[in-house]
Amino acid sequence: MLTPLLPANDWRNFETSVNDLVSSVFGKPIFSDRGTASTSAAAWWPRIDVVEQENAYEIHADIPGVEPSNVKLAVDGGKLTISGERNSHSENNSDRVHRSERSYGKFLRTFSLPEGANPEDIKADFKHGVLTVNIPKPTAAAAREIAINVSEG
Amino acid sequence: MNANCTPTQVRRYATRPHNQPAPATRTYGPATDIVENDNNVTLILDLPGIAPADISIKMVEGVLTVKARRERSKDGENKPRFVRHERIFGDFERTFRLPRTVDATGIKARFKHGSLHITAPKTDQAKARTIEIAGE
Numbered sequence: 001m002l003t004p005l006l007p008a009n010d011w012r013n014f015e016t017s018v019n020d021l022v023s024s025v026f027g028k029p030i031f032s033d034r035g036t037a038s039t040s041a042a043a044w045w046p047r048i049d050v051v052e053q054e055n056a057y058e059i060h061a062d063i064p065g066v067e068p069s070n071v072k073l074a075v076d077g078g079k080l081t082i083s084g085e086r087n088s089h090s091e092n093n094s095d096r097v098h099r100s101e102r103s104y105g106k107f108l109r110t111f112s113l114p115e116g117a118n119p120e121d122i123k124a125d126f127k128h129g130v131l132t133v134n135i136p137k138p139t140a141a142a143a144r145e146i147a148i149n150v151s152e153g
Numbered sequence: 154m155n156a157n158c159t160p161t162q163v164r165r166y167a168t169r170p171h172n173q174p175a176p177a178t179r180t181y182g183p184a185t186d187i188v189e190n191d192n193n194v195t196l197i198l199d200l201p202g203i204a205p206a207d208i209s210i211k212m213v214e215g216v217l218t219v220k221a222r223r224e225r226s227k228d229g230e231n232k233p234r235f236v237r238h239e240r241i242f243g244d245f246e247r248t249f250r251l252p253r254t255v256d257a258t259g260i261k262a263r264f265k266h267g268s269l270h271i272t273a274p275k276t277d278q279a280k281a282r283t284i285e286i287a288g289e
Contacts, residue, residue, distance in 0.1 A: 047239040047240045047241070048237060048239055048240065049235065049237060049238055049239060049240045050235070050236035050237035051233040051234070051235055051236065052233060052234040052235075052236055053233055057236070058233075060202075060240060062199075062201040062202065062240050062267070063201070063267070064199040064200065064201035064266060064267030064268045065197070065199060065265075065266055065267060065268035066266060067266065068266070092190060094190070094191075095188050095189065095190045096188070096189040096190075097186070097187070097188055097189075098187040098188070098189060098194075099185060099186055099187040100186050101184040101185055101186060102184045102185070102186050102197065102199055102268075103184075126266075127202075128201060128202050128203060128204065128264075128266070128267045129199070129200075129201035129202065129266045129267015129268060130201050130202040130267065
Protein backbone atom coordinates (compact mmCIF):
# COMPACT_ATOMS: atom_id res chain seq x y z
CA MET A 1 0.00 0.00 0.00
CA LEU A 2 1.34 3.37 -1.00
CA THR A 3 1.19 6.09 1.60
CA PRO A 4 0.37 9.51 0.16
CA LEU A 5 2.77 12.32 1.09
CA LEU A 6 -0.03 14.25 2.71
CA PRO A 7 -3.67 13.42 3.28
CA ALA A 8 -5.95 14.90 0.61
CA ASN A 9 -7.29 17.49 3.01
CA ASP A 10 -3.86 18.90 3.67
CA TRP A 11 -3.26 19.37 -0.04
CA ARG A 12 -6.51 21.27 -0.29
CA ASN A 13 -5.55 23.52 2.59
CA PHE A 14 -2.18 24.08 0.98
CA GLU A 15 -3.73 25.15 -2.34
CA THR A 16 -6.22 27.37 -0.57
CA SER A 17 -3.48 29.14 1.35
CA VAL A 18 -1.49 29.62 -1.87
CA ASN A 19 -4.55 31.18 -3.52
CA ASP A 20 -5.06 33.43 -0.51
CA LEU A 21 -1.42 34.41 -0.66
CA VAL A 22 -1.64 35.26 -4.36
CA SER A 23 -4.68 37.42 -3.72
CA SER A 24 -3.03 39.21 -0.84
CA VAL A 25 0.24 39.85 -2.69
CA PHE A 26 -1.34 41.18 -5.85
CA GLY A 27 -4.11 43.00 -4.12
CA LYS A 28 -7.21 43.39 -6.22
CA PRO A 29 -6.43 43.69 -9.91
CA ILE A 30 -9.22 43.81 -12.47
CA PHE A 31 -9.13 40.05 -12.52
CA SER A 32 -8.51 38.34 -9.26
CA ASP A 33 -9.13 34.89 -7.98
CA ARG A 34 -11.17 34.91 -4.86
CA GLY A 35 -9.12 32.92 -2.41
CA THR A 36 -12.12 32.48 -0.18
CA ALA A 37 -14.15 30.93 -3.00
CA SER A 38 -11.68 28.06 -3.25
CA THR A 39 -12.54 26.86 0.23
CA SER A 40 -15.68 25.42 -1.39
CA ALA A 41 -16.02 21.85 -2.58
CA ALA A 42 -13.49 22.28 -5.41
CA ALA A 43 -11.02 19.40 -5.66
CA TRP A 44 -8.69 21.09 -8.14
CA TRP A 45 -7.99 24.40 -9.84
CA PRO A 46 -7.33 24.42 -13.58
CA ARG A 47 -4.31 26.38 -14.80
CA ILE A 48 -5.45 29.63 -16.38
CA ASP A 49 -4.02 32.54 -18.31
CA VAL A 50 -5.66 35.94 -18.36
CA VAL A 51 -4.61 38.05 -21.33
CA GLU A 52 -5.40 41.68 -22.00
CA GLN A 53 -5.94 42.36 -25.68
CA GLU A 54 -6.63 45.75 -27.20
CA ASN A 55 -10.40 45.44 -27.01
CA ALA A 56 -11.00 42.51 -24.73
CA TYR A 57 -9.80 40.35 -21.89
CA GLU A 58 -9.35 36.66 -22.55
CA ILE A 59 -9.36 33.86 -20.04
CA HIS A 60 -7.83 30.56 -21.15
CA ALA A 61 -8.43 27.60 -18.86
CA ASP A 62 -6.80 24.19 -19.33
CA ILE A 63 -9.49 21.65 -18.54
CA PRO A 64 -8.43 18.55 -20.48
CA GLY A 65 -10.63 15.48 -20.34
CA VAL A 66 -13.69 17.42 -19.20
CA GLU A 67 -16.90 16.84 -21.14
CA PRO A 68 -18.20 20.19 -22.45
CA SER A 69 -21.57 19.42 -20.87
CA ASN A 70 -19.82 19.31 -17.48
CA VAL A 71 -18.51 22.88 -17.76
CA LYS A 72 -20.48 25.80 -16.38
CA LEU A 73 -19.82 29.49 -16.90
CA ALA A 74 -21.75 31.94 -14.75
CA VAL A 75 -21.80 35.69 -14.14
CA ASP A 76 -23.18 36.97 -10.89
CA GLY A 77 -22.68 40.32 -9.19
CA GLY A 78 -19.63 41.32 -11.25
CA LYS A 79 -17.98 37.93 -10.76
CA LEU A 80 -17.37 35.34 -13.43
CA THR A 81 -17.13 31.72 -12.33
CA ILE A 82 -15.82 28.79 -14.32
CA SER A 83 -16.82 25.54 -12.68
CA GLY A 84 -17.38 21.93 -13.56
CA GLU A 85 -16.35 18.41 -12.89
CA ARG A 86 -13.88 15.95 -14.36
CA ASN A 87 -15.00 12.37 -14.14
CA SER A 88 -12.74 9.70 -12.77
CA HIS A 89 -10.57 7.76 -15.24
CA SER A 90 -11.94 4.42 -14.24
CA GLU A 91 -15.57 3.48 -14.00
CA ASN A 92 -14.73 0.08 -12.63
CA ASN A 93 -13.70 -0.53 -9.05
CA SER A 94 -11.80 -3.66 -10.07
CA ASP A 95 -9.44 -1.57 -12.23
CA ARG A 96 -5.89 -1.38 -10.93
CA VAL A 97 -4.62 2.18 -10.80
CA HIS A 98 -0.85 2.21 -11.35
CA ARG A 99 -0.47 5.95 -11.55
CA SER A 100 -2.86 8.79 -10.80
CA GLU A 101 -1.40 12.22 -11.46
CA ARG A 102 -4.37 13.88 -13.12
CA SER A 103 -6.79 15.67 -10.84
CA TYR A 104 -10.43 14.88 -11.00
CA GLY A 105 -13.59 15.93 -9.27
CA LYS A 106 -15.06 19.39 -9.03
CA PHE A 107 -13.11 22.46 -10.11
CA LEU A 108 -13.72 26.17 -9.72
CA ARG A 109 -12.08 29.47 -10.60
CA THR A 110 -13.61 32.87 -9.93
CA PHE A 111 -12.70 36.23 -11.45
CA SER A 112 -13.77 39.81 -10.90
CA LEU A 113 -15.06 41.34 -14.10
CA PRO A 114 -13.81 44.78 -15.15
CA GLU A 115 -16.19 47.52 -14.16
CA GLY A 116 -18.84 48.15 -16.80
CA ALA A 117 -18.39 44.80 -18.57
CA ASN A 118 -21.63 43.61 -20.10
CA PRO A 119 -22.38 39.95 -19.30
CA GLU A 120 -24.35 39.71 -22.57
CA ASP A 121 -21.16 40.33 -24.59
CA ILE A 122 -19.13 37.52 -23.01
CA LYS A 123 -18.38 34.66 -25.38
CA ALA A 124 -16.86 31.26 -24.70
CA ASP A 125 -15.62 28.31 -26.71
CA PHE A 126 -14.04 24.97 -25.94
CA LYS A 127 -11.42 23.29 -28.10
CA HIS A 128 -8.90 20.50 -27.38
CA GLY A 129 -9.56 20.78 -23.67
CA VAL A 130 -9.09 24.56 -23.46
CA LEU A 131 -11.93 26.86 -22.50
CA THR A 132 -11.52 30.37 -23.90
CA VAL A 133 -13.67 33.16 -22.52
CA ASN A 134 -13.72 36.51 -24.29
CA ILE A 135 -14.79 39.55 -22.29
CA PRO A 136 -15.01 42.74 -24.39
CA LYS A 137 -13.68 45.81 -22.64
CA PRO A 138 -16.38 48.26 -21.74
CA THR A 139 -16.38 51.08 -24.27
CA ALA A 140 -15.39 54.36 -22.70
CA ALA A 141 -17.92 57.15 -22.96
CA ALA A 142 -17.07 59.35 -25.93
CA ALA A 143 -15.09 62.42 -25.00
CA ARG A 144 -17.10 65.55 -25.30
CA GLU A 145 -16.88 69.17 -24.36
CA ILE A 146 -19.32 70.50 -21.90
CA ALA A 147 -20.62 73.95 -22.56
CA ILE A 148 -20.54 76.33 -19.65
CA ASN A 149 -23.63 78.29 -19.01
CA VAL A 150 -22.71 81.80 -18.11
CA SER A 151 -25.11 83.86 -16.12
CA GLU A 152 -24.68 87.58 -16.15
CA GLY A 153 -26.06 90.28 -14.12
CA MET B 154 -4.12 4.48 -5.37
CA ASN B 155 -4.93 0.80 -5.52
CA ALA B 156 -3.92 -1.21 -2.50
CA ASN B 157 -2.62 -4.02 -4.74
CA CYS B 158 -0.12 -1.75 -6.38
CA THR B 159 3.42 -1.81 -5.02
CA PRO B 160 5.88 1.06 -5.60
CA THR B 161 8.02 -1.27 -7.74
CA GLN B 162 5.12 -1.88 -10.09
CA VAL B 163 4.53 1.82 -10.41
CA ARG B 164 8.16 2.52 -11.20
CA ARG B 165 8.13 -0.19 -13.85
CA TYR B 166 5.66 1.81 -15.91
CA ALA B 167 6.88 5.37 -15.85
CA THR B 168 10.47 6.40 -16.33
CA ARG B 169 10.09 10.06 -15.41
CA PRO B 170 7.70 11.76 -13.05
CA HIS B 171 5.39 14.38 -14.47
CA ASN B 172 6.18 18.10 -14.32
CA GLN B 173 9.89 17.39 -14.07
CA PRO B 174 12.00 18.60 -16.95
CA ALA B 175 14.05 16.19 -19.01
CA PRO B 176 17.80 16.58 -18.69
CA ALA B 177 19.42 19.46 -20.60
CA THR B 178 16.31 20.66 -22.41
CA ARG B 179 13.18 22.35 -21.13
CA THR B 180 10.65 19.63 -21.68
CA TYR B 181 7.61 18.91 -19.60
CA GLY B 182 6.05 15.58 -18.79
CA PRO B 183 2.28 15.67 -19.06
CA ALA B 184 0.28 14.44 -16.07
CA THR B 185 -0.60 10.80 -16.66
CA ASP B 186 -2.91 8.18 -15.25
CA ILE B 187 -2.22 4.49 -15.83
CA VAL B 188 -5.10 2.11 -15.29
CA GLU B 189 -5.17 -1.63 -15.83
CA ASN B 190 -8.24 -3.76 -16.25
CA ASP B 191 -8.69 -7.42 -17.22
CA ASN B 192 -8.03 -6.80 -20.91
CA ASN B 193 -6.05 -3.57 -21.31
CA VAL B 194 -3.51 -1.21 -19.87
CA THR B 195 -4.70 2.34 -20.52
CA LEU B 196 -2.59 5.49 -20.28
CA ILE B 197 -4.34 8.87 -20.15
CA LEU B 198 -2.17 11.94 -20.74
CA ASP B 199 -3.35 15.52 -20.35
CA LEU B 200 -2.28 17.50 -23.42
CA PRO B 201 -4.65 20.48 -23.50
CA GLY B 202 -4.56 22.94 -26.36
CA ILE B 203 -2.59 20.66 -28.67
CA ALA B 204 -3.92 19.52 -32.04
CA PRO B 205 -3.80 15.72 -32.51
CA ALA B 206 -1.53 16.29 -35.54
CA ASP B 207 1.11 17.80 -33.23
CA ILE B 208 1.34 14.69 -31.07
CA SER B 209 3.61 11.77 -31.92
CA ILE B 210 3.42 8.35 -30.31
CA LYS B 211 6.21 5.80 -30.88
CA MET B 212 6.68 2.30 -29.56
CA VAL B 213 10.23 0.94 -29.73
CA GLU B 214 11.32 -2.24 -27.94
CA GLY B 215 8.73 -2.03 -25.23
CA VAL B 216 9.23 1.70 -24.61
CA LEU B 217 6.37 4.01 -25.52
CA THR B 218 7.29 7.64 -26.19
CA VAL B 219 4.77 10.46 -26.47
CA LYS B 220 5.99 13.81 -27.78
CA ALA B 221 4.06 16.99 -28.38
CA ARG B 222 4.65 20.68 -28.83
CA ARG B 223 2.36 23.39 -27.60
CA GLU B 224 2.83 26.83 -29.09
CA ARG B 225 1.32 30.01 -27.87
CA SER B 226 -0.95 31.43 -30.54
CA LYS B 227 0.22 34.80 -31.74
CA ASP B 228 -2.87 36.63 -32.80
CA GLY B 229 -2.97 40.32 -33.50
CA GLU B 230 -0.15 42.78 -33.99
CA ASN B 231 -0.31 44.14 -30.50
CA LYS B 232 1.61 42.27 -27.88
CA PRO B 233 -0.93 40.93 -25.39
CA ARG B 234 -0.42 41.76 -21.75
CA PHE B 235 -0.58 38.84 -19.35
CA VAL B 236 -2.63 39.53 -16.26
CA ARG B 237 -2.16 35.95 -15.14
CA HIS B 238 0.19 33.33 -16.50
CA GLU B 239 -0.14 29.77 -15.25
CA ARG B 240 -0.40 27.53 -18.28
CA ILE B 241 2.62 25.64 -19.59
CA PHE B 242 3.79 25.88 -23.19
CA GLY B 243 6.70 24.28 -24.99
CA ASP B 244 7.83 20.72 -25.58
CA PHE B 245 6.19 17.80 -23.84
CA GLU B 246 7.73 14.38 -23.73
CA ARG B 247 7.24 11.31 -21.66
CA THR B 248 8.37 7.72 -21.95
CA PHE B 249 6.81 4.63 -20.47
CA ARG B 250 8.24 1.13 -20.28
CA LEU B 251 5.29 -1.11 -20.96
CA PRO B 252 5.18 -4.57 -19.42
CA ARG B 253 5.82 -7.61 -21.65
CA THR B 254 2.26 -8.65 -20.98
CA VAL B 255 0.90 -6.13 -23.52
CA ASP B 256 0.62 -6.66 -27.26
CA ALA B 257 2.61 -3.82 -28.89
CA THR B 258 0.96 -4.35 -32.27
CA GLY B 259 -2.52 -3.78 -30.85
CA ILE B 260 -1.91 -0.36 -29.25
CA LYS B 261 -4.56 2.21 -30.10
CA ALA B 262 -4.77 5.93 -29.35
CA ARG B 263 -7.54 8.46 -29.39
CA PHE B 264 -7.62 12.14 -28.46
CA LYS B 265 -10.66 13.63 -26.82
CA HIS B 266 -11.12 17.10 -25.27
CA GLY B 267 -7.40 17.56 -24.66
CA SER B 268 -6.68 14.12 -23.18
CA LEU B 269 -4.80 11.41 -25.03
CA HIS B 270 -5.97 7.86 -24.33
CA ILE B 271 -3.55 5.09 -25.26
CA THR B 272 -4.91 1.59 -24.92
CA ALA B 273 -2.57 -1.41 -24.98
CA PRO B 274 -4.29 -4.78 -25.04
CA LYS B 275 -2.88 -7.55 -22.88
CA THR B 276 -1.66 -10.70 -24.55
CA ASP B 277 -3.93 -13.71 -24.21
CA GLN B 278 -1.36 -15.37 -21.93
CA ALA B 279 -1.41 -12.37 -19.59
CA LYS B 280 -5.19 -12.16 -19.25
CA ALA B 281 -6.59 -13.46 -16.03
CA ARG B 282 -8.65 -16.57 -16.47
CA THR B 283 -10.49 -18.93 -14.25
CA ILE B 284 -9.49 -22.58 -14.40
CA GLU B 285 -12.26 -25.08 -14.12
CA ILE B 286 -11.67 -28.19 -12.07
CA ALA B 287 -12.37 -31.27 -14.10
CA GLY B 288 -14.96 -33.59 -12.61
CA GLU B 289 -14.05 -37.06 -11.36
